[in-house]
């Protein structure tokens with residue numbers, strides 16, 4: 001351990017309780033971005049943070065207005081020759097309903113069993129304060145952080161970061177940095193420092209098979225005309241082969257195969273498949289042959305039915321040939337698949353396999369690109385080392401099966417390596433009642449940030 005960090009780490013230990021109190025105070029503000037009624041709270045939350053940051057010797061702070069809810073910006077420019085780290089977080093939170101399911105009120109954060117319970121404690125106010133406290137530790141013991149630090153804390157993450165792209169564009173100069181760190185994800189499990197290095201993208205479709213202008217009598221017409229429900233069922237069934245691969249021509253053309261090292265890293269994770277299945281009442285893990293469950297959900301593309309609708313769904317029987325059949329389909333995409341390209345391939349294929357008497361209409365509803373971190377960049381080794389020093393355990397690379405649109409936005413806008421260094425737990429109830437923050441993680445998270453800033457200053 002490097003000597004010079006000792007006073008800083010000691011400061012983090014000494015301030016442990018106060019750092020929790022500060023977080024509690026901020027989390028009392030119900031900054032719910034999805035509700036008009038909380039617009040004033042959103043502003044109060046932003047002002048509260050800006051105020052705290054300006055007391056920590058930031059060289060500049062600002063509340064930045066967007067069309068909806070304000071973001072907060074602060075910077076500590078210590079030396080233009082030193083590297084600059086941009087920290088991203090968000091200060092808006094999810095709604096707290098249903099209130100009756102909370103064991104303590106969502107906006108009166110309470111400590112129980114080594115955890116802080118309340119809305120926003122981990123998603124994402126606690127993770128923002130991990131960085132704020134790390135900066136404080138440097139400022140109070142050394143006068144300033146060892147690198148240039150910039151923070152952008154938006155207020156619209158929970159409603160899809162609707163103005164983030166514009167914000168990053170209109171403040172591009174100010175937000176220049178060498179590295180970006182995003183602390184808004186979860187660790188693989190307790191005590192396992194994890195860097196998320198991959199996210200799946202998405203392409204979403206609305207599919208309609210048209211056959212008749214009206215529902216027809218199944219006795220008078222059945223067997224003599226096309227049934228769009230039968231047709232759609234056959235079409236959907238044909239979209240996967242026996243080995244679980246998707247049959248759309250060209251679908252896998254851009255899929256990056258995993259390297260032996262990536263497969264070994266994933267295989268090394270303590271994944272409890274039974275627990276994962278049990279979390280949704282599942283009975284068996286199934287999917288594309290030749291891949292483990294984690295490989296399937298993190299690194300392989302999918303094509304899934306999200307909804308199906310046709311014909312009579314009411315009580316009892318009704319003997320009809322439905323006029324049309326509909327499905328909602330979506331693909332989870334992996335590097336380097338492109339949603340618009342996949343949309344074109346899927347549409348072309350569905351139209352091509354429509355049986356006689358049926359016309360297929362495909363509407364592409366929305367898409368998002370997958371993300372793969374440039375892990376060969378030296379900053380990933382630095383981050384691994386920093387994270388491991390704080391937690392005393394090996395840092396693992398994980399991925400996420402879902403999409404986090406703002407990560408792509410930031411990665412694309414800044415063009416810099418984006419470290420997803422999250423301090424949440426997989427079961428912390430983010431977005432659900434009884435959200436909690438592991439206070440040991442909060443404490444070690446602050447130390448991780450201290451180590452990260454220090455390591456980056458010597459990079």
Ligand SMILES: [Zn+2]
Pocket residue numbers: 090123124157184
């Ligand atoms: Zn979040």
